[in-house]
Amino acid sequence: MSSRPVLFVTRELPALAQRRLEALTEVEVRQHRQITAIGRSDLLQAVASADGLLCMLSDKIDNELLQAANPQLKVISTCSVGYDHIDTDLVKQRGLKLGYTPNVLTDATADTTVLLALMASRRAKEALDIVHSGRGGGFSLSTGLGTQFTDKTLGI
Secondary structure, eight states, X not given: OOOSOEEEEXXXXXXXXXXXXXXXXXXXXXXXXXXXXOOHHHHHHHHTTOSEEEEOTTSOBSHHHHHHSOTTOOEEEESSSOOTTBOHHHXXXXXXXXEOOTTXXXXXXXXHHHHHHHHHHTTHHHHHHXXXXXXXXXXXXXXXXXXOOTTOOOOO
């Protein structure tokens, strides 16, 4: 049995984060090595021996989980902007530290908004469907031209 604290991670992480996790030596990492959510019963079993928990927004952190948790559990961190899936009052009552990732998606959300606006204005989905279906018969002045943003006011 390891004397190092146990960190349980409920999902496989993106490649760079996964490599960093695997390089940790000061904790014993246990992990649900799937890209799909861990089953509830498996999660309840895993937290029974965890000193730290890195969860995802699909993992409900509630009274049932905290009752099943190791009494030595010290920290819960969620890999999400929000923490609606965590009963923060219970976490606070237990004296646990809670971490989350505020603003981590702000730029990505803005980028995706601009991407979708450009795709919609230029009818990109329609054009891709034509290409993928093999229905494209060459250039046309009446098909898929969309709208330019030139001299337009955009509000986001």
